[in-house]
Amino acid sequence: xxxxxxDCVNHSLRHFMHRNAIFMCxxxxxxxxxxxxxQLLAGCYLQNNQAYSAYHILKGTQMxxxxxxxxxxxxxxxxxxxxxxxxxxxxxxxxxxxxxxxxHYLLGLIYRYTDRRKSAIHHFKQAxxxxxxxxxxxxxxxxxxxxxxxxxxxxxAAAFCIxxxxxxxxxxxxxxxxxxxxxxxxxxxxxGLEDGSPRQSKHPQVNNLRDIPGNYHGATTLGGPASQPSxxxxxxxxxxxxPSPMATQ
Numbered sequence: 400x401x402x403x404x405x406d407c408v409n410h411s412l413r414h415f416m417h418r419n420a421i422f423m424c425x426x427x428x429x430x431x432x433x434x435x436x437x438q439l440l441a442g443c444y445l446q447n448n449q450a451y452s453a454y455h456i457l458k459g460t461q462m463x464x465x466x467x468x469x470x471x472x473x474x475x476x477x478x479x480x481x482x483x484x485x486x487x488x489x490x491x492x493x494x495x496x497x498x499x500x501x502x503h504y505l506l507g508l509i510y511r512y513t514d515r516r517k518s519a520i521h522h523f524k525q526a527x528x529x530x531x532x533x534x535x536x537x538x539x540x541x542x543x544x545x546x547x548x549x550x551x552x553x554x555x556a557a558a559f560c561i562x563x564x565x566x567x568x569x570x571x572x573x574x575x576x577x578x579x580x581x582x583x584x585x586x587x588x589x590x591g592l593e594d595g596s597p598r599q600s601k602h603p604q605v606n607n608l609r610d611i612p613g614n615y616h617g618a619t620t621l622g623g624p625a626s627q628p629s630x631x632x633x634x635x636x637x638x639x640x641x642p643s644p645m646a647t648q
Contacts, residue, residue, distance in 0.1 A: 401431045408439060417447035434462050441468045450475035463497035470497075470505060483509050496522075500530040507539060520545045527552040 404427040411420035424440040437460065441453035445468065454472040457465050466485050473482035486496055486506050496502040507522035520543055526536040531552050540549050 434460055434465055438464050438468060467498040467502055479509050479513055500526040500533050504536050516543055
């Protein structure tokens with residue numbers, strides 16, 4: 400039943416039926432309480448412009464994704480000090496910024512809005528080093544007058560970074576598809592359905608919310624024939640060998 404409710408929530412989110420998604424996800428959390436389900440509910444709230452609701456259900460949670468969503472809630476409510484504290488706690492200096500590139504981008508925004516230019520530049524560069532296609536981070540560097548500091552990101556190493564992300568995404572998508580087929584086949588048998596062919600379902604990420612941080616899309620969402628591997632092989636690296644966006648002198 401938990402899987403069915405999760406599918407229903409994701410289906411509602413895909414079709415922008417946010418109020419329905421919230422209702423079903425609240426039922427999900429009531430019947431199957433877990434921090435992972437709270438993350439899904441927080442995503443529903445954030446997509447429906449209810450940052451205050453996401454803030455209250457995530458306050459005190461510890462998982463990395465929960466911290467990231469909580470920080471977004473704080474950011475949208477202009478609680479920048481609290482957002483910074485959850486992204487990089489002062490009492491745990493070795494703790495990684497949650498959610499990789501988007502987490503560093505969000506932290507960079509917090510530093511920029513609190514007039515800490517050097518720290519903001521550092522985290523925008525960190526976001527680009529993790530994901531060279533994170534264009535919003537490069538735009539922020541341009542705003543801060545530090546675009547030249549990002550040129551090292553747009554070299555041949557970026558192509559291999561993108562290729563690695565593509566391979567990881569393809570592997571994860573294949574595993575998710577296989578898992579969905581198995582689960583849906585079992586569900587069909589349990590409900591006594593005559594049609595044995597499972598439905599294909601997709602589970603989009605919930606953490607890419609609004610435009611903060613940047614309605615982030617990873618390197619693996621490239622469209623068009625050039626980004627697709629041929630005969631099951633790897634994508635052509637020459638496709639990614641684009642010149643630096645820095646203007647040539």
